[in-house]
Amino acid sequence: MQFFKQIKSILAVSLVLLFMAAPAIAGQPKYVFYFIGDGLGAAQRQFSEFFLQDQLKNPNSQLVMDTFEVAGINTTYCADTLITDSAAAATALASGVKTNKGVIGKDVNGNNVKTLVEEARDHGMKTGLITTTRLTHATPAAFASHNISRNNENEIADDFLNSGVDFFAGGGIRHFIPASMKIENADALGKTIKSKRKDEKDLVKGFEGKGYSTFIGMKGAKAFKSTDFSKQDKVFAAFTYTHMPYEVERMNQYKNVPSIADMTRAGIDVLAQGDKGFFLMIEGGRIDHAAHANDPSGVIWDTIAFDDAIKTAYEFFQNHKDQTLIVVVGDHETGGMGLGMDSMGYKLNMAALNDVHVSVEDTLNDGAGQYKGDKAAYLSYLSKNFGLSNLSDAEAASLNKAMVSADAGETLGYYKLNPAALTAAHILSTRANINWTTTIHTATMIPMSATGAYAGRFGGYKDNTQIAKAMAQTLGFTL
Known part of the structure; x- marks a missing residue:
């Protein structure tokens, strides 16, 4: 009898060890791309696809994001208003929590909420944040910072230095350099680099001290294009004083500035070196800005550039199909765009x-x-x-x-x-x-598309918080 008790005890311990060693979900994705089109509603996506078809003289041409097998539609309201802003929307997409307009990474009571990027980091995955806005803008901020106001961008920059995120690329150098710093004609658009800080903290040097390769301003933009990122461990890139240029101007006037696809490709090369995979959030942030200005061409070209970044991720997916998940969402619609x-x-x-x-x-x-x-x-x-x-x-x-x-x-x-x-x-x-009803956001539901491992979990009619929760469930995270 004692022998059988010993056998049962050994089997129980073995099973516990087996479950501890196994992944939380069999076949869960190792590589995750979370694409967020800021202001990207159904009209913006459709109009950009129509324009692409017209340019290519091919009525069958599609945006890559519109070819994915899983599709859905998402509500976007926040805790204190039915028309959200990007801070509350990004917090919902990053943490699965409704919060008030303007709040970053906190719930309605002011408590910090765990983000998908933080969970990925704590599970040993490499992480990255890419945007065409300032890095400290609402969407990237909500994934690696916690602040009562999205406007506290200097504090958000401080959080980034201590976030453990492996790859940053975007604009907004002004929040990472000392108050006294000013360099004429030095950003990637040829504009003056100057600080918005009130102190003498040099966060760029801080990143360098933590082993990051840094790419700053015009010099950094040129170096970025010629760097072999498969040999880089950690990267901090901030090319412009404020936001990156609109794509319509980047491709015509500022060709030295990396595109969102260039930044995505570099991010993949850096993060793919990790043994446990990566979680990469990529924001097409200036789609929203164009729609605020009721700028149809601005919307189109930034949406197409965003889709080129998705195409870059999809090319990676083709070589890692069973291990990769790509999810494309928007945070809200902007402009009330009517076709x-x-x-x-x-x-x-x-x-x-x-x-x-x-x-x-x-x-x-x-x-x-x-x-x-x-x-x-x-x-x-x-x-x-x-x-x-x-x-x-x-x-x-x-x-x-x-x-x-x-x-x-x-x-x-x-x-x-x-x-x-x-x-x-x-x-x-x-x-x-086409017509515009407003220069601000609307409460219109927005489209979602996904492909890859467990993509089916993201389809259907969902609130934005459910997207984050589905992601956490899929990756074995606790938000």
Whole structure:
């Protein structure tokens, strides 16, 4: 009898050890790509695909994200308002928790919540954050920081230094350098690098002290393009003073600046060296900014660039099919983008966007193409750079009224846009037969798509919190 008791005891211990050694889920993904299109609603995805088809003269062309076998739709509301902001939405996508507008990585009571990136790190996986916005902007911040306000970007930068994340790439060097630092014409767009900090902390040196290879400004952007990242252990890259350029301008004016696909490829090369796999979050952040400015071409080109990054991940997936999961979501819809209006009936005119070379926000609203009182010069600029030649009488009258309004110091929309810039965006949109209901976010549900190991868990009608929870369940994490 004692013999059988000993056998049962040995078997029990063996089973416990077996379960401890085994992965939490048989066949769970080793490599995870979490793509977040900021402001990427159904209209933005569809319109960009239509434009791609028109450019390629192939009605069967698709965005890579629209070819995945699993699809769904997600609600986006946050704890204190039905129309979310990116901070609350990203916290939901990163931690599975509803929180208040503007809050990063905390619940409604101010308690820190565990994120997928933190769980991945604690499970021995390599981790990375990539964005076309400032690195300290709401979406990447919610994966590796905890703060009562998304606006506390210096504190968020401090959190990043201590986060253990292995790969960072994006913009926003201003929150990582000492208050006294100022270098003329040094960022990747040729703009001045200066600090937004109130102290003399040099977080770039801090990252270097922890073994990170750093790629800063124009010099860093050029080096980034020629670096073999399979030989890099940890990377911190911040190329621009604030956000990365819109894709429509990156591809026309700033070709030395890495694309979101370039950053994704580098991230894969660094993180794939880990024995336990990786978790990589990639944000197409400027889709949202373009939609805030009601900029149809800005939306299209940044969505296509985002899809090129997804294509890069999909190429990796092809060689690791049983071990890779790719999930593509949005955090909310921006602009209330509608495809079709009475002015042109039942059609869209994609050709109206062919001659657009600049963005509404960075150039017409704030940059070299801003209206500054010379009406003839502004109209000439729009004709050469924004596709608005051969103005109709109604279009000319609308622009003239907007320029008069700008001369009077008036602004339009929630974010106080230059009337001349926003009116130009609306004329271009009308020519393409699209409409905008707002310059802010909407509560519209947004599409999701996924492929790879356990992709089926992400399909169907879900709240954004359920996406994070499904990810945690799939990876054996506890949020």
